Amino acid sequence: MKDIVANQLIKYLENRGIKHIFGLCGHTNIAFLAALSKSEKIRFINVRHEQIASHAADGYARVTKKASVVLSHLGPGLTNAATGVANAALDSIPMVVIAGDVPSHYYGKHPHQEVNLHADGDQWEIYRPFVKRAWRVDNAELLPEIMEKAFALAESGRPGPVLVDVPMDMFSKEIDSAIFEKLNQNAKTMYKPSIDDELAEKIVKTLAEAKNPVIHVGGGVILADATKELQEFVVHMGIPVSHSLMGKGTLPDDHPLVLGMTGFWGTQFINDKCKAADYILGLGTSFKEADCSSWYPEYTFNFPPTKLIHIDIDPSELGRNYPVEIGAVADLKNALRVLNRVAKRLYPQARQNQALKDEIAANRKAFKASNKEVEESNQFPMSPQRILADLRDVLPRNAIITTDVGWNKNGVGQQFPIYEPGSILTPGGFATMGFGSPAALGAKVAAPDRVVVSLIGDGGFGQNPAVLATAAIENIPAIFVIMNNHAFGTIAGLEKAHFDTTFGTIFEKDGKTYSPDFAAIARAYGVEGITINKAEEFKPAMEKAIAMNKPVVIDAWMVNNPVPTAGHWNIMDIYSPGKKVHHVSTN
Structure with a gap:
């Protein structure tokens, strides 16, 4: 036929x-x-x-x-x-x-x-x-x-x-x-490579005998659907976990052994813990520049003297950026299954490290306290920390967040707790402006029973506003939160810090900062549009948007203050050699 x-x-x-x-x-x-x-x-x-x-x-x-x-x-x-x-x-x-x-x-x-x-x-x-x-x-x-x-x-x-x-x-x-x-x-799924017990035993013993081991995870753990296996291994071995931007949410951010995100937008505590490690087990991570403070040994990772055990499905990643003492090409779900079995055979009782858990908990508490003033500030335009804190308060634990670039990516990586694996979708390697809002459409189509929120800047939302036509016609009830600083904010802060100008980065008209009326644009597309006029309105607006279960745009004006950072980025040395300059506020 x-x-x-x-x-x-x-x-x-x-x-x-x-x-x-x-x-x-x-x-x-x-x-x-x-x-x-x-x-x-x-x-x-x-x-x-x-x-x-x-x-x-x-x-x-x-x-x-x-x-x-x-x-x-x-x-x-x-x-x-x-x-x-x-x-x-x-x-x-x-x-x-x-x-x-x-x-x-x-x-x-x-x-x-x-x-x-x-x-x-x-x-x-x-x-x-x-x-x-x-x-x-x-x-x-x-x-x-x-x-x-x-x-x-x-x-x-x-x-x-x-x-x-x-x-x-x-x-x-x-x-x-x-x-x-x-x-x-034809079979539509194929068996994937693993590791043998001999190698697993070598890895487990090495980690058990290390003085300050750290497990550093990337997005490959989520792609391999290996988050449960990872958590089982972490709990049994009692080893702290750091993560790349793409690895955020691999374990819940409130897990007692999660350190947090490393690198340029990492905190001093997290970077110091990684720098002081004698062994690091890298799982599904490429050790990219932003996660590693441009590979400068004094900021985040210090190989050597730190030694690296690296497992990845892609052999080209092993040894690419750091020397590897033990390298294995394997599917992480399969590899972690073997590691768990061997770890429990070698060490039947879970290894405890209460002092480290207490130290991590104290650091979290201190970091939260350091943000308390800006998270509760009634200033308007809003502080970005207030937007993130209020959003986390009203979202269910399994809500899906899509980000764009700028505060909504770097600040979220640093400060916004993620509790379910794979519930944060962010443009990592390409850092594409305009990713956040279309990605939210796809996420909501894939998971119609979960709340999906796109965090996106006004510059990023302006890349693809026609996303609203699809949301309206296809009835895709994603929520688009525009963190609106009237600028390409991250680049504005960089240019101001290093060259004392914001030329080409601030949206202006007749000498004043400019923004379209995004709520009106949303309504023109047939989508609910809400403009925030004072900080106290944001949380009720989010609660309303979730309850409506239809596409909603929330336009929240915010100040353009930089994401605080304890790491480093090589571009700083290119712009201002010999100086310790990062970003500055343009407000």
Whole structure:
């Protein structure tokens, strides 16, 4: 039996369990959309900009822990989506991008919107620097095999996005349905590598005999769904845990052995504990620059004399930034299962470290006390600490937070408690402005029964305001909290500190700071809009937004004070060599 590729592709996606596709139409993909319109199992989330589609799919994949699907048009559609796909790539998020392309029989003739400046039919090459693989489908009968490889590659090893570039005529070609049907015999999940008992015993004994061991975790633990196994190991071994920005929420922030986030936006206590460690067990972390204070040994990590045990699914991460004494390539869930079994065999009684727990608790209490004044301040524009504190007070423990960049990312990493694994979605490696609000759409679609809040600056929200059209039309009840400082605030603080100007970073009109009326913009899209006029209004507004269970924008003006930091960033030495200058307030 024969049928056109588009119809069979939709059936294939249904059989894989795909429930949502994020995307935007174009003349190259309407055959796919026509086939999708007949599906009773897949919901199409229609957006107004392809970057919104890829960021939303990113947020969706982080919550579901399965590859999401993006549908794109050729040329500008594909390049619009590229920022979101690259963001997913740097944060190891599985995604399959299906993009329409020019007709295969028109390669070289430069048909409408073709990219062919270096080779004919060349648009798929645009994604090669950041996707795990890019395929161009030159034979319709090869598409089934390519799709199977695409999902397998996106979800295996170190996860990430892939591109399947489909010339538009391929969607309309008829092929034998048996080619797609035989793929049903393939296993859709594969066994992942682990470690053996001998290596586990070596690691456990080394940690047990260490004087000041620390476990440093990254986002790879969450991607591997290994948070329960990690907590079991931490509790049994009694070892404190630090985390990268992407590792936040791996263990609850109120766990007695959680130190907190390291690096530039880490606190002195956390950085000092890591610097003083004799052994660090790194799990699913790349030891990125911001998490390591630009790798300067006097601030966060000091290898050597500290020694590193590193387990990661990606062998290229082992020894990349720090020398490794014991390195293992393994799936973290499997590896931690073995470590737990061996640890309990070697040390049947859980190891206690009450003095360390008391020290961590005292530091938390002191840090909270140091913020008390700004968290309770009635000043307006609001203090960012008050926004975060009030928000945490009203949110359920399992609420999902998506952040953008600036205070809503760095301040959240440092000061906002996260209690459920995977409940904070933040743009780590790419630090993409504009990620937060579309990611909230994807997260809410993936988890409709959980409260989803996007924390985003006014600069970031201005990147993709059309997210509100999708929220309204698709009835996606995410809450968008705009931490509005009338600026690209973090960059403004940097420029002011080092060059004594805020040129190009502050939003101004006629000599005064400027902001659109975001609440009015929300209402114009058919979304509830609330403007905060004094600090005391914020918490009731959040409670109201949660109770309404529909999309809401809350515009909260705040001062542009920098996130306090005890770490370091190499750019400070570039801007102001020989000086200890970070950020300053622009208010």
